[in-house]
Amino acid sequence: MSVTIKDVAKKAGVSLSTVSLVINRKSHIAPETRKRVEDAIAELNYYPSRTARVLASKKTSNLGFILSDDHFSRAEPFYTKVFLGAEFEARQFHYYILLTTVPKNFREGSHIPRFLLERNVDGVIMAGHVPQALVDYVQNLELPIIFIDYSPGRGRFTSVFMDNEGGACAAVNHLIQLGHKEIAFLGGDKSHPSMIGRFQGYQRALQEHNLPLVPILVEDDDPETTLESGYSAAERLFKRGVQPTAIFACNDAMATGCMKYLKENNLKIPEDISIVGFDDIEQDVLLDPPLTTIRVQKEEMGAVALRRMVEMLEKKSSLIGQVLVPVELVVRKSTARAAGDRS
């Protein structure tokens, strides 16, 4: 078997508890004793067994990470990245992350993540839309919770969001600075908080530059925000006979669909029309031209959530509320100075 605290104690000529006290830096230990113990530890190459520790201390140093399964199984790498961000950060703090998904039709009594049943986590991070029943269940367990990109209706929680409004505002500001004045908004899924935030950012940017919000330039009736809906939204927009010199699309998928429409209708990007998206998905650089967009730091969102969780756990400071992860404008080739602008 591997070496235990007992061996260390024997070698150092002290009791078990003294070794434990040294390891955990508690109470007063004579410097000389501490040294003896530390030497013994080094010599024996001792490392405390996590399991025994957990059992005795009632802290697991594990964190649960829960996703609704439809967020995960689909090819969408957003939450995957968020998870990985949290996972990496967890290592800094000596936590492990246990990942699981729950079906979106979760009902109490079924499907309860095993790490909850086994009392194997100190807290839970939930990303994306998760079933309310699950939230309630975890709350009953009195485990701290952090949400990412979601916040349940009732209750006071800490949530980590990306700065949708700020990002949208930055995107539109970028266009304005390039001399654009007729800037269309291409959106969809108006019920989604992120989309709402992005539209607000669009509005704010216009407002800050005293540009009017022209309703006819806003096209956001589609319930989806996919490549296809981007194409058809662009179609509806231009069929109205408007002539924007720039478009802000509420995400890169829609931007891509929109670009397709523009090309098919012989509008040159960015010469005739500039376009900027939101998300910075990997395909963006492969587009022709590469898409200017707003980069969302997905990994950072996970990392931030993790740090908050550790804070709650260790410092017991449970400052509740939202935290916004900043986003960043990435300028590529799909935006250019407005035609006829001579500023």
Next chain:
Amino acid sequence: MSVTIKDVAKKAGVSLSTVSLVINRKSHIAPETRKRVEDAIAELNYYPSRTARVLASKKTSNLGFILSDDHFSRAEPFYTKVFLGAEFEARQFHYYILLTTVPKNFREGSHIPRFLLERNVDGVIMAGHVPQALVDYVQNLELPIIFIDYSPGRGRFTSVFMDNEGGACAAVNHLIQLGHKEIAFLGGDKSHPSMIGRFQGYQRALQEHNLPLVPILVEDDDPETTLESGYSAAERLFKRGVQPTAIFACNDAMATGCMKYLKENNLKIPEDISIVGFDDIEQDVLLDPPLTTIRVQKEEMGAVALRRMVEMLEKKSSLIGQVLVPVELVVRKSTARAAGDRS
């Protein structure tokens, strides 16, 4: 506190050990007793504490998953998918996966994954190229190991690979069936086992159809297999004055670069020339035309590795050797019947 085995024992009017025996389906328990215990468990909503179990049974039911960090931090989602495949599969078997990365300059004495130090895993899965020193270290711990997409030089191990040769062969067969006879091979990084396998598949397909291997149609001198190297490889190929009607690129990145070159040189895909890649990366469908390719089931590779590991752990059957995860031809728009073929 939550309910323990003690409570169950009391409620069922039996001893601790009896309850434990019922839970673990060991030895003979009178059906009537078993029922009483099971009822008590259900009534109290009891679930055994994992930690206590681990401590007592010396099985952690955790598995380590190790990646070299350069495989992970880069935007390449290959290993991410493999990991997720393993993670999902692990749940079926009631294992947890603990993920970690090691620096590629790993040396014993530093950076040892915590789950190894803490004796917190029953086995280790390693994906991609991992440092030999680490492999040695894990072996010393007498932990079972499974490799994914890698196999260390010395020692006998179980490794999970994708069927590179079979996939390449299928790709080229597809071209041959479309009537192509002059099929170029675009490769790179000849030291990589995967690339070697793919070239062998190319050869095999030609051979099986009695087509000659024309050296001048093989371009694989680049040490990389990137989009850029695909472009330059195509350039070198065509500068030789050859006229292939189809190209098999050893991965999608190179295929993409190659397509760029073809378009710039006014070769229509697939009318003038067909092209097929390997990997099925997500961008493929966005290409113009969408790329015919070989789909690698990354998640399945992780799942297979996991199942093998569980087998080793639970059935003690340690059949050693390679296992090939099959790949699959995905026909899209970049391949078409050869011009002038009338079969």
Next chain:
DNA sequence: TGTTATATTCAAAGCGTTTCGATTCATTTT
């Protein structure tokens, strides 16, 4: 009928830590 095998249950000894209260001894304080 006595013996042996088998089925069922249990008590107790771990597993490797943490933690709490107790003990000892050296200082201070009054």
Next chain:
DNA sequence: AAAATGAATCGAAACGCTTTGAATATAACA
């Protein structure tokens, strides 16, 4: 000088389970 304080260490009791060997009861066998 007695009492109180504080530092350093330790013993023992958890933590919640598994596992083993023994005990008891029952059935099968010769």
